[in-house]
Each structure stands twice: as C-alpha cells, then as structure tokens.
Amino acid sequence: MLExxxxxxxxxxxxxxxxxxxxxxxxxxxIEEGEKKENFVIASGIGCHAKIVDYIxxxxxxxxxxxxxxxxxxIKLANKNLKVIxxxxxxxxxxxxxxxxxHSAKRNTDIMMIIHNNGVFALTTGQFTPTSxxxxxxxxxxxxxxxxxxxxxxxxxxxxxxxxxRGYAAxxxxxxxxxxxxxxxKGFAVIDVLQPCIAFNNTYQILNQKVYxxxxxxxxxxxxxxxxxxxxxxxxxxxxxxVEREVFEDYF
Amino acid sequence: xxxxxxxxxxxxxxxxVKTLGKVVGELLNELGxxxxxxxxxPSLITGGHNFNRISFSEEEIYCAHTETDxxxxxxxxxxxxxxxxxxxxxxxIYDSSEFNIDEKTAIGLPSKEFIERANxxxxxxxxxxxxxxxxxxxxxxxxxxxxxxxxxxxxEENIKIAKLAYNFVKENYQPLLNIKKIGExxxxxxxxxxxxxxxxxxxxxxYIAYPMTPxxxxxxxxxxxxxxxxxxxxxxxxxxxxxxxxVGCAYAGKKVxxxxxxxxxxxxxxxxxxxxxxxxxxxxxxxxxxxxxxxxPTYTSQSxxxxxxxxxxxxxxxxxxxxxxxxxxxxKAGELLNLVWKYQVPGILISDKHLSExxxxxxxxxxxxxxxxxxxxxxxxxxxxxxxxxxVSPLAFPGTENVVVKSSSYEHDEYGITTENPEIxxxxxEKRFAKLKYIEEELENLETVKTYGNGENVVVTWGSSVxxxxxxxKKLDNIKIVQILYFxxxxxxxxxxxxxxxxxxxxxxxxxxxxxxxxIFANTGIAVDKRILKYDSREFSPQYLYxxxxxxx
Numbered sequence: 001m002l003e004x005x006x007x008x009x010x011x012x013x014x015x016x017x018x019x020x021x022x023x024x025x026x027x028x029x030x031i032e033e034g035e036k037k038e039n040f041v042i043a044s045g046i047g048c049h050a051k052i053v054d055y056i057x058x059x060x061x062x063x064x065x066x067x068x069x070x071x072x073x074x075i076k077l078a079n080k081n082l083k084v085i086x087x088x089x090x091x092x093x094x095x096x097x098x099x100x101x102x103h104s105a106k107r108n109t110d111i112m113m114i115i116h117n118n119g120v121f122a123l124t125t126g127q128f129t130p131t132s133x134x135x136x137x138x139x140x141x142x143x144x145x146x147x148x149x150x151x152x153x154x155x156x157x158x159x160x161x162x163x164x165x166r167g168y169a170a171x172x173x174x175x176x177x178x179x180x181x182x183x184x185x186k187g188f189a190v191i192d193v194l195q196p197c198i199a200f201n202n203t204y205q206i207l208n209q210k211v212y213x214x215x216x217x218x219x220x221x222x223x224x225x226x227x228x229x230x231x232x233x234x235x236x237x238x239x240x241x242x243v244e245r246e247v248f249e250d251y252f
Numbered sequence: 253x254x255x256x257x258x259x260x261x262x263x264x265x266x267x268x269v270k271t272l273g274k275v276v277g278e279l280l281n282e283l284g285x286x287x288x289x290x291x292x293x294p295s296l297i298t299g300g301h302n303f304n305r306i307s308f309s310e311e312e313i314y315c316a317h318t319e320t321d322x323x324x325x326x327x328x329x330x331x332x333x334x335x336x337x338x339x340x341x342x343x344x345i346y347d348s349s350e351f352n353i354d355e356k357t358a359i360g361l362p363s364k365e366f367i368e369r370a371n372x373x374x375x376x377x378x379x380x381x382x383x384x385x386x387x388x389x390x391x392x393x394x395x396x397x398x399x400x401x402x403x404x405x406x407x408e409e410n411i412k413i414a415k416l417a418y419n420f421v422k423e424n425y426q427p428l429l430n431i432k433k434i435g436e437x438x439x440x441x442x443x444x445x446x447x448x449x450x451x452x453x454x455x456x457x458x459y460i461a462y463p464m465t466p467x468x469x470x471x472x473x474x475x476x477x478x479x480x481x482x483x484x485x486x487x488x489x490x491x492x493x494x495x496x497x498x499v500g501c502a503y504a505g506k507k508v509x510x511x512x513x514x515x516x517x518x519x520x521x522x523x524x525x526x527x528x529x530x531x532x533x534x535x536x537x538x539x540x541x542x543x544x545x546x547x548x549p550t551y552t553s554q555s556x557x558x559x560x561x562x563x564x565x566x567x568x569x570x571x572x573x574x575x576x577x578x579x580x581x582x583x584k585a586g587e588l589l590n591l592v593w594k595y596q597v598p599g600i601l602i603s604d605k606h607l608s609e610x611x612x613x614x615x616x617x618x619x620x621x622x623x624x625x626x627x628x629x630x631x632x633x634x635x636x637x638x639x640x641x642x643x644v645s646p647l648a649f650p651g652t653e654n655v656v657v658k659s660s661s662y663e664h665d666e667y668g669i670t671t672e673n674p675e676i677x678x679x680x681x682e683k684r685f686a687k688l689k690y691i692e693e694e695l696e697n698l699e700t701v702k703t704y705g706n707g708e709n710v711v712v713t714w715g716s717s718v719x720x721x722x723x724x725x726k727k728l729d730n731i732k733i734v735q736i737l738y739f740x741x742x743x744x745x746x747x748x749x750x751x752x753x754x755x756x757x758x759x760x761x762x763x764x765x766x767x768x769x770x771x772i773f774a775n776t777g778i779a780v781d782k783r784i785l786k787y788d789s790r791e792f793s794p795q796y797l798y799x800x801x802x803x804x805x
Contacts, residue, residue, distance in 0.1 A: 006669045041504070041650045046661075053658070054669050059650035061503055062660035062670070063496065064526055070493035074500025074508070075650070077458060077484055082504065082650055100496075103489040252484040 001028050006054040015169035015195035019116060020052055022167075022175035023085070027058065029176075030083075030183060041075055041084045043068050045092035048123045048197075049116035052087050066097025069104040072111040076249050080110075083183055090117040094130040094152050101152075105159035105188050107248040112163070112182040112189035115152070118197040126200035138200070153229040156190050157222060157241055163189030164225065164241040168211045169196065170204065174237065181239065187247050194235070207235070214238030253726050254311040257429065258319060259385065260334050262303035263326025265296055272324065272378045273304025274611070276385060277440055279399045280308045281613045283391070284435025288719075289611035290316035290791070295465070295549045301329055310434060314577060315719035316610070318793045321428060322388055324381050328353065343428055345384050359384065359421060366416045372409040383414030383421075390427035393418050438615050443607035443716070444469040446581035446616065447537055451509050452477070453618040454586025455593075458484045458501050458508040460494045465549050466605040467511040467539040491516040495523030495534070502532040503659050505649035507589060511537040514556050515546065521564045524598055528568035530659045531637070531645070531684070533592040533599070533626075537585070540604040542789045551789035552605035554715050555763040557771070560600050561740055567681070569688045571595070572740035574602035576718035578612040584737065586621035587698065594624040594694075595687045596644060602739075604762070606791040607716035622698060629655065635666040639679065643686030692741045700743035703750055704733040709805040710751060712736070712780060713760040714768050716791065721760055723794035724801055731805060736768065742775045751778050758782040758804050762791065 002024050010016045023042075031037050040058040044050035046065035053060035059082075063071045068086040075084055093101055093115045104111060120138065121127040127138045128145040131152065136145040157164055163185040167175040175193065182189035194211065196203040214236050218224055225241040259276055263269045270291060277289045285308040293302040305316035320337045323330070325346040331353055338344070338357075346353055348360025366380045367373075379400075386396040396414060400407045441449070448470045451459070461471040475485045488494050494510050501508040512520065517538045527534045538560055542553035560572060573588050575581040585601055592599040629648035634655045638645040645666075648655045658668030663680055665671045671680075704722060707730035713721050718735045725731045734750045736743070751757060751772070759769035759780040764787040769780035784800045786792055 004667075004669060036653075038651055038653050038655065043500075051670070053660075057656055059656055060658045060660075060668070061500060061530075062658075062662055062664075062668075063499075064522055064661055067492060067496040067523070070488060070496040071500035071503075073488075073493075074458075074460075074497035074502075075504040077486065077497070078501045078504030078506035078508075079649070079651055099489050100493055103493070252486075 002057045004055060004057045008055055009051060010048060011199055013198045014048070015118060015197065016048060016052065016116060018169035018172050018175065019114065019193055019195065020055055022172045022179055023052070023114070024056060025172070025176045026179035026183065027056070030180060035083060039082050041082050042087065043072055043075070043084065044087040045089065045097070047089035047092050047121070049087050049089045049092070066092050066095070067100065068092070069097065069100035069109070069111065069113065073104060073109045073248070076110055077252060080249050084111050085183065086111060086113045088113060088115050090115060090119060090131045091121045091129040094150065098155070101156065101190070102159040105156050105161035105190070108160065108162055108187045108245055109248045110186055110188070112185070112191070114179065115190065115192045116195045117152070117192050118195040118201055119203070120197050120201040122197045122200050151229060153192055153240065154226060157226055157229065161190055161241070162187035162243050162245055163239070164229070165191045165239040166229070166237045167191050167193045168207060168237050169193055170208065171211070171237065174213060178239065185242060187245060194237070210235045211237055214240070254309050256307055256309045256313065256317055257321045258305055258307045258317045259322045259324065260303055260305050260320040260337065261324040261326070262301060262330030262334060264298070265293060265300050265302050266298040267326045268378045269302040269304055269326065272381060273306055275382050275403065276306050277611055278403050279382070279386065279391070279396065280306065281440050282399045282402065282437045283395070283431060283433045284437065285309065286311060286313045287440065287611070287613045288313045288316050291609050291611070293550055301333060303330065303334070314722040315791070315794055317723065318795055322385060324385065327351070341428065343388055345381055345388070359425065361417055361420065366413050370409070370413040370416055372413050376410050376413050379410040379414045380417035383417035386414070387418045387421045388425065388428045390430040395433070438613040440611050440613045441578055442469060442609050442611050443578050443581045443603055444539070444609065445473050446578045446614070447585045447601065447603065448473045449616060450582035450585030450621065451535065451589055452481050452483060454589040454621050455507045456483065456509055456589060457506040458486070459511070460486045460488065460498050460501070460508065461511040462487060462491045462494050462516060464513045464516045466541055466608045467513050467537060469609065470511045470537060491519035492523065495520040496526070498534045499523055499527050499530065499532045502527070502534050503530070507593060509535040509537060509589065511539070513539050513541050514543050514559070517560070517563065525564035525566055525568070526661045527598040528564060528570065528684070529566070529661050531596040532659060533596050535589050535592055535599045535601060537601045537603060539608040540602065542787070548789040550605065552716070552762060552791050553787070553789060554604055554717065554761050555767070555787070557602065557739065557767040560602055569597050569685055569691065570740050571597060571599040571691060572602065573599070573738050574715045575737065576607065576715050576735055578607070579614050579616065580737065581607060582614070582616045583621055590622060590624040591691070591694070593626040595691055596647070597687060602715065604716050624694070636668045637664060637666045637680065637683070639666060639683055641686070642690050643683045688741060695738055695741065695743060696745070700738035701746040701750060702735045702737060704735070705731055707731040708754070709756045709758070710734055710754045711758050711760055711801065712751065712768065712772065717760050717762055720792035720794050720797045724797035727798055728801060728805065739771070742771070744775050747772060748776050748778070751776070756782070756805060758784060758801065760784045760792070760797065762786045
C-alpha cells in the first residue's frame with residue numbers, strides 16, 4: 001500500500017510508524033473514495049518526521065527545516081486541485097518556522113499540517129524544543145530546560161486556524177479519521193500529533209494513561225476550544241475547532 | 253553631439269516631487285525627446301529633500317546630467333542644494349506663496365493664489381509648476397493640454413491651474429528654450445517596471461515578494477497588473493516564506509519570480525540553495541543598495557556581485573545576469589526566466605537602485621525576448637532526477653496521471669528518494685554541473701557582453717554604471733566601452749576577445765573593491781588595474797565620470 005523501496009530508518013517502536021500507517025490508510029481510503037492519487041502532494045521539513053515523504057509513493061516535496069507551510073502554499077497557488085499534506089516536527093514547526101504556521105492560519109491557506117510532536121529534537125540527538133517541559137534534561141540543557149513550553153494549539157486557534165485537532169501516534173485508527181477530516185476540510189488544518197520518541201523522550205506510558213478521545217464536543221466554539229486544548233490532567237485528542245471561512249487561494 | 257537639457261525638481265518628501273518629475277518627463281516624452289529621470293529621495297515619508305533630475309535630448313540618453321537649465325524649487329532648501337548645478341543660462345521657478353528668494357533668474361509662482369483662482373483642490377498645486385515650465389521650455393499650451401489629457405484623470409482642473417501659471421510667466425519672461433515636437437512618444441518606464449514587464453512577457457505566472465527598497469516597485473507594479481495579465485502576486489510574511497513559496501510553485505509547474513534587495517536575499521539563501529538541489533527553476537531579482545547590513549536603503553550600489561555569484565551553501569550552477577539599461581532589464585528578465593526553465597537551475601537578475609527606480613523612455617518589443625522550451629516528460633517510467641547526458645531531467649508536475657514527482661532538498665537518487673550512497677551522490681553532483689556546458693553554449697548566441705564605440709582605450713563596466721559611462725564618453729574620443737551582462741556562467745571567450753589586446757583598460761563600478769575588475773582577472777588573467785570606483789551611495793554623474801576618465805585615457 002503506497003510503499004516505496006526506501007528503507008525505513010526510524011528506531012523500532014518510534015511513534016512515527018503510527019503516523020505513517022495512519023497517513024497511508026487515510027490516503028488509500030480517500031483514493032478508494034474517489035480522490036485521484038496523482039493529486040496528492042506530501043511535503044516535509046527536516047528531522048526524523050521528514051523521512052515520511054520517502055516512504056509513501058505519492059508526489060512529494062522534501063523541503064527545508066521549518067518551511068513546509070510556504071512551500072505548500074506555493075504548490076496550492078500553482079494548482080488548486082492538489083491535496084496537500086505537510087509534515088513537520090515540533091522543533092521544525094514551533095521553533096524554526098512558527099511564523100509560517102501562524103501566517104498560514106491567518107490567511108487560511110487550503111493546506112494541512114501534521115505536526116509530529118515528540119517534545120524533543122531527535123535527529124540531532126536530543127535537545128529541548130518549544131514543547132519540551134520545563135526542567136527537561138537534554139544535551140543542550142543538562143541541568144534542565146529553563147523555559148516554559150508553549151501550547152501550540154492555543155497559538156494556532158488564536159491565529160485563525162480553521163481546523164485544529166490533536167491526535168496520538170499510538171491511536172492509528174483515530175488519527176486516520178482526523179487526517180481524512182483534515183484533508184476534506186477546506187482551509188488551514190493542523191493536527192498536533194503526540195508522538196513518543198523512544199530514544200530521547202519516551203512518553204508511551206504516560207500518554208497511554210492520560211489520552212482520551214473527545215466525544216460530543218462543540219467544534220464551532222472558539223472559547224471552549226481554547227479551554228479544552230489547555231487540559232493537562234487528562235489529554236484530549238480529536239477535533240477541537242472546525243469552521244468554514246474564505247480560503248486564500250480562492251482570491252487568485 | 254546633440255544638446256542635453258536638464259530640469260531639476262526639488263522639495264520635501266510629501267510635496268509631490270516625484271509626480272511633478274514624472275509629469276515633466278511625460279511631457280518631453282510626448283514631444284518625442286529621449287528622456288531620463290533620476291529619482292533621488294531619502295528614507296523617510298515626510299520632510300527631508302527629494303529631487304528628480306529630468307534630462308532630455310534629441311539623441312538617446314542613458315543617465316541624468318547634473319547641469320541644470322531650469323530648477324523647480326518647492327522649498328527653499330532646494331535652491332541652496334542645487335544652485336551650484338545651474339548652467340549659465342537658467343531659470344529658477346519657486347513657490348512664492350511659501351518663501352521668497354532674491355535671485356535675478358528666479359521666478360516666484362504664487363501657487364496658493366492660483367489654487368484659489370482656479371478653485372481646484374490643493375493637491376493640484378504642482379500643475380502650476382508644470383505650466384510655468386512648459387512656457388519656459390517654449391512648449392505651446394495646447395501641447396501641455398494634450399499631455400495632461402494623456403496622463404491625468406482629472407485633466408480639466410489640472411489644465412485650469414497650469415494655464416494660470418503659464419500665462420503668469422508669459423507676461424514677464426521670454427522662454428529659455430524652444431522645444432518643438434520632434435517625434436512620437438515611447439513608453440516611460442523605470443528599470444523595475446521593465447523587469448516586471450520582461451518577466452511577464454517571458455512567461456511569468458506568479459510573482460512573490462516581501463517589500464524592500466529598491467525592489468518593491470516591481471511588487472507594486474505587478475500587483476496592479478493582475479487583472480490585465482494571467483498573473484498571481486503574493487506578499488508573504490517574510491523573505492524566507494517568499495523563496496520557499498516560490499520553489500513550491502515551480503515544483504507544481506508555475507513560472508515564478510521573487511524580488512528583494514541584499515538583506516532580503518540574505519534570508520533567501522537557504523531556499524535558493526534548495527531551488528538548486530531540488531532543480532526547481534526560479535528567478536530572483538536582487539536590486540542592490542549600499543550595505544553592509546541595512547546600509548543606505550534608498551540609494552545605489554553595485555557591491556553584491558561577488559556575493560550573488562556565491563550565495564547559497566553548497567556548489568551548484570546558476571545563471572546570473574546584470575542588465576544596465578531599462579531596455580536590457582526588460583529583455584534580460586524575460587530571457588533569464590526562459591533559461592532557468594530550460595536548464596532547471598536558479599537564476600539571479602541583478603539590478604540596483606539607480607537602474608530599478610530611474611525612468612527612461614523606451615520601445616519594448618515582446619517578440620524580442622529570447623524564448624527557450626523546457627524539457628517536458630513525454631511518457632514511460634518517470635524519474636524526476638533521471639540521469640541525462642545534458643544533466644536536464646524531463647519535467648512533470650504533480651497532478652499528472654501515473655506519475656509520481658518526488659522533489660528533494662536532500663541528496664537523492666533518480667526517483668528523488670534520499671541517498672547517502674557516495675556513487676549516486678557524486679553522479680548527481682556531476683549531473684547538475686553537466687548543465688553548465690550547455691548553458692555556456694547557449695549563451696554564446698546571446699548578448700552576454702555588449703560593446704559600444706571603438707577606440708584604443710577601453711572602459712569596462714556593468715549594471716547601471718553603463719549609463720553614466722555612455723554619457724561621459726560623448727565628450728571623449730578613442731574609447732570603446734565593454735559592458736559585461738552575464739556573470740554566471742562567465743562569458744570568458746567574449747571578454748578575452750574584447751580585452752586581450754588592449755593596452756589601456758579602465759574599470760568603472762559603484763563599489764569599494766572593484767569586484768568586476770577582480771572577477772575579470774580571476775576568469776581571464778587580464779588585469780584591470782585602473783579603476784574608477786564610487787561607494788558614496790550615489791550613482792556616477794556623467795560630468796564626474798568624464799573628468800575622471802579624462803585623467804586616465
């Protein structure tokens with residue numbers, strides 16, 4: 001299913017496998033439902049997450065660290081019929097290129113971003129990112145990270161994102177549904193995917209305990225969405241917010 | 253040599269200096285004269301000192317001259333700043349509703365009184381200066397009326413106030429010149445308008461830029477044209493977004509260009525390198541201003557040449573061209589877009605403030621733009637980076653049935669899958685560089701080096717400095733001008749042909765180190781030791797250059 005000959009080089013047990021499976025299933029099902037395979041374009045930044053473009057046999061754009069949203073915007077400007085799915089890590093999306101995420105949300109470009117949020121720079125062998133907790137001990141913060149993490153979904157809700165969701169790499173079927181919904185959404189969609197990094201930030205155990213799926217949540221209420229994405233004792237996954245508004249590319 | 257006349261219009265920012273300069277330029281253009289307008293302004297919105305120098309002649313004119321026939325002073329400071337530029341026979345027109353000056357040749361226009369008498373909006377005040385100027389140039393009022401009807405929407409009101417001023421001056425003065433219609437008007441354009449037009453006529457579909465002087469007027473011009481041309485214009489959040497958007501656009505099949513100045517291009521370098529590795533063709537226009545850093549934002553320089561030839565990490569072929577005149581800006585912009593698509597390499601068009609924002613009247617012919625066809629995929633198994641003897645793999649775009657287009661910033665194999673295999677890595681680098689030979693061959697048939705005149709003394713120059721050189725040598729004999737247009741690949745053969753037998757070579761460029769001169773030596777072994785360099789942020793003036801050249805030739 002949508003496989004390439006590229007050798008998968010993620011660590012065994014990496015959260016990226018769950019994301020890869022969910023994406024492949026989502027794209028396959030969308031093709032079965034009538035979308036054309038040639039109209040899918042996937043794009044990635046740089047980091048462990050980014051290898052995903054080599055592993056899926058559809059059009060792809062392996063871009064630069066932090067710069068996936070503008071590349072996808074350019075692709076959509078050139079051809080509105082394409083279905084574009086961007087991948088970025090938490091360092092990639094929330095540190096190096098957060099301005100692009102904010103502005104893509106603001107202009108409601110019809111692109112979607114899947115953020116592999118493992119709370120660590122993994123491919124560079126373990127430094128803190130904007131979502132690493134305070135006190136996180138990494139190679140650049142051996143005595144603990146002194147910064148508070150950001151809540152990226154709050155930033156994106158505040159920036160005008162029209163589809164905001166959270167998924168969990170270990171809940172593949174749930175994540176697949178989120179991805180399909182995001183592809184079908186017209187406008188800027190983002191799914192922050194909680195992704196354990198078994199090498200540098202293994203969160204499987206804690207996430208398995210805390211994660212729960214949202215049910216009967218009003219996805220039209222921005223205020224409620226803002227509150228919901230803040231929950232910490234238990235971590236909700238699902239769609240927090242989804243509205244229709246004018247799409248950037250339609251002005252061109 | 254035909255006479256060259258100059259009108260200098262000066263005032264504070266916000267007083268409409270630029271608009272008045274353009275009106276005067278259009279008037280002379282309508283009369284069939286060759287016109288060049290220098291637009292000099294500091295980096296502020298209101299106040300300071302702006303001026304426009306409008307030079308015109310029956311002969312082709314490539315640069316504004318300082319020596320002024322008529323000075324139009326919208327404030328007192330203008331007179332102080334420019335009185336030493338006045339020719340022996342001259343007039344000064346000033347706004348006597350604002351200030352008075354005690355000069356024999358000064359004509360005070362009570363512009364406020366004209367506004368009241370004509371009962372027209374305050375913003376039309378400057379049309380009174382156009383009226384007075386037209387009289388002093390010996391132009392009939394009917395002709396001024398005709399020009400106004402060509403350039404103004406609210407022509408009646410502008411004509412009304414211009415007429416009051418025209419008659420006011422007529423009562424007391426004789427015209428200074430006797431300017432008659434000598435030909436048909438052409439199109440008055442800035443270098444940036446010419447670049448924009450050239451790109452569009454060369455096939456541009458998307459223009460992406462973040463504002464930065466002196467490149468912004470390409471963005472402004474093209475943004476105003478989206479309804480006339482099949483064109484999208486986007487202003488993203490920063491230059492990094494600009495270049496990445498552009499590379500994405502090219503990947504999905506649209507011809508795209510970006511524009512910026514030095515600082516903005518610094519931010520684009522990683523994306524420029526991405527364009528090279530992923531072989532997605534883009535054109536970047538870099539309009540230079542003095543650096544380093546923020547430098548002098550609204551003035552000119554030619555100091556980014558070395559930088560642009562080496563910008564972006566890693567080694568890769570690129571096409572770099574630097575037009576020097578508004579006409580060249582048009583043709584080379586279109587040509588470059590075609591070349592980068594044929595060879596799937598990034599290209600840079602180098603401009604500078606002086607070329608980008610000076611006006612010249614020109615005839616631009618779309619069919620004169622060099623066209624080249626990209627190599628498109630025509631069936632079989634698709635490999636985005638297929639090894640081909642000329643290094644150019646066939647292009648296909650996402651959305652093509654049974655084709656998977658994988659583009660990559662990583663080193664990759666023929667399909668576009670990441671590789672760390674040393675053999676493939678070496679072959680891919682060889683593939684990208686294989687294009688260079690073919691680009692060089694193609695450039696042999698294009699104008700990569702332009703020569704003007706004949707003589708034992710050679711002036712070698714590039715970019716907008718060619719204009720001042722062409723004007724300066726009007727008064728000198730035995731000089732050949734060699735203008736280098738293409739810098740990458742460097743046109744070695746042609747440069748050697750033009751320079752190898754020359755005893756006396758003088759380099760002229762607006763930078764501190766003599767980058768062109770060094771580049772010629774590095775590429776050909778020909779030393780250009782006599783150098784006239786300028787790095788005070790102002791363009792060469794013809795007279796300044798004439799005096800400098802006279803010392804060395």
